[in-house]
Amino acid sequence: MDERFVSTQWLAEHLGNPGVRIVDGSWHxxxxxxxxxxxxxxxxxxxxxxxxxxxxxxxxxxxxxxxPSPEAFAAAVGALGIGDGHTIVVYDEAGxxxxxxxxxxxxxxxxxxxxxxxxxxxxxxxxxxxxETGMPVPAPVRFTPRFDPDRVRDFAQVRSIAGNxxxxxxxxxxxGRFAGTEPEPRPGLASGHIPGSxxxxxxxxxxxxxxxxxxxxxxxxxxxxxxxxxxxVTSCGSGVTxxxxxxxxxxxxxxxxxxxxxxxxxxxxxxxATVARG
Numbered sequence: 001m002d003e004r005f006v007s008t009q010w011l012a013e014h015l016g017n018p019g020v021r022i023v024d025g026s027w028h029x030x031x032x033x034x035x036x037x038x039x040x041x042x043x044x045x046x047x048x049x050x051x052x053x054x055x056x057x058x059x060x061x062x063x064x065x066x067x068p069s070p071e072a073f074a075a076a077v078g079a080l081g082i083g084d085g086h087t088i089v090v091y092d093e094a095g096x097x098x099x100x101x102x103x104x105x106x107x108x109x110x111x112x113x114x115x116x117x118x119x120x121x122x123x124x125x126x127x128x129x130x131x132e133t134g135m136p137v138p139a140p141v142r143f144t145p146r147f148d149p150d151r152v153r154d155f156a157q158v159r160s161i162a163g164n165x166x167x168x169x170x171x172x173x174x175x176g177r178f179a180g181t182e183p184e185p186r187p188g189l190a191s192g193h194i195p196g197s198x199x200x201x202x203x204x205x206x207x208x209x210x211x212x213x214x215x216x217x218x219x220x221x222x223x224x225x226x227x228x229x230x231x232x233v234t235s236c237g238s239g240v241t242x243x244x245x246x247x248x249x250x251x252x253x254x255x256x257x258x259x260x261x262x263x264x265x266x267x268x269x270x271x272x273a274t275v276a277r278g
Contacts, residue, residue, distance in 0.1 A: 002185065002251050005118040006089055006105070010061040013128055014208075020233070021082045022048040025102030026092040027065075027240065031185065037092060041132040045124060046145065049080040051090075051102050051249050053240070064238045065101075067261050070145035073109050073210055081138030091117035091124070095209020104243035104259055106213060110146025114249075122209050134224045153233050153258045154267055159273070166233035171198035172245040173264065177237075180277035185237070189268035190276040194235060197222050202241040217252040228254040228259055237265070 001007060014020045024044050026036030040050040056076040058066040068076070088106055092099040099116050106114040117124070125131070126194060154236060161167045171193055174181030178199040180192035193199070205212060212220075221228060232254055236242040239261050246257040260267075267273045 001120060002211075004114075004116060004247065004251065005211075006115045008124050008127055008129065010031040010252075010256060011045070011117055011124075012090060012213045016131075018236065019085070020028045020217060021080075021086045021088050022046075022050045023052045023080075023082065023088060023090045023102060024048045024088050025053065025095070025099045026064065026091065027053050027101070028094070029185070036093070036098075037057075041133065041135050042140055043133055044192055045091065045121070046132045047136075048091075049082070049136060049257065051077075053098065053105075055147035056105075061262075062266050063262050065240070067105060067108065070109055073105070074145040077140075078138050078143040081141055083141030083143045084138040086111075086113070088154040089117055090114065091120040093121040093141070094278040095120045095122045096206050096211055098240055100247045101240045101246075104151065104246060105242070107256075108142070108148050108151040108259075110148060115254045119210050126263045129165055139163060148256075151256055151258055153260045155262055155270070155273070158194065158233060158235075158260050158267070159186055161231075162196050162274070164196070167233050167258075168226065169194050169233045169235055170226065170249070171197050171199050171262065172202040172234060172236040173263075174201050174203070175197070175199055180275070184268060186265060186268075188277045190273075191268075192277040193266055195274050195276040197235065197276075198226060200224055200226075200245060202236065202244050204242060211244075214251050214253070217248050221249065221252055228252060231255075231258075233258045235262050237263060 028034035234242040234245040
């Protein structure tokens with residue numbers, strides 16, 4: 001198993017370990033009608049805390065779940081009992097959907113030891129492993145942020161590289177939305193993609209709630225002509241599945257990959273952004 005993941009057996013053996021912090025990072029598309037926080041209260045892995053990507057965010061931008069400042073992030077996760085020296089294990093209740101966004105957030109803020117639970121909550125539940133209910137109130141601890149600017153890109157940075165060879169933008173949205181033949185789920189956004197970008201739908205990266213093996217990912221990326229040794233920036237609808245794509249690229253052998261945090265929610269809504277179709 002790739003070092004970025006831990007198994008359900010490993011986590012079961014480390015429940016209650018004071019050096020391990022378990023984080024439920026569940027988030028669902030609005031159309032599903034599911035609420036990660038409400039589901040967490042009803043049942044979660046023992047000892048877990050809930051990381052709400054819509055709350056631990058910069059809410060001043062008008063864009064969904066943007067990365068907060070290092071100071072705000074540190075205060076929020078410290079209040080969840082996640083601090084310096086902890087091994088952080090993130091999972092979600094879709095298998096592998098929003099957990100990579102939380103993994104990427106911690107890595108961007110400098111946490112050195114962040115893992116993802118392979119198979120997530122669905123695998124844990126299918127194996128009949130224990131659950132607990134309620135919303136815990138952990139003792140606050142200190143989290144020291146060490147922001148890594150190489151892991152995140154903003155609009156100006158992406159616009160400066162789009163189509164000019166400075167880096168390749170890789171888009172995790174479905175093919176129809178990338179091509180501009182299907183509408184965006186968020187109102188008011190253009191249809192299409194960032195000029196020069198490539199499309200690797202996130203659905204092609206995950207099988208049965210788990211990331212596909214590294215060799216399969218490498219073959220998939222080779223099919224669309226991606227050079228894993230070149231600078232890569234991932235994008236999607238709002239920065240969630242872009243993190244899954246960044247994770248998959250790193251598992252396949254790419255250097256740390258940057259995420260365009262605003263993604264299409266920003267690019268597709270700006271009059272000064274060039275949109276390509278087809």
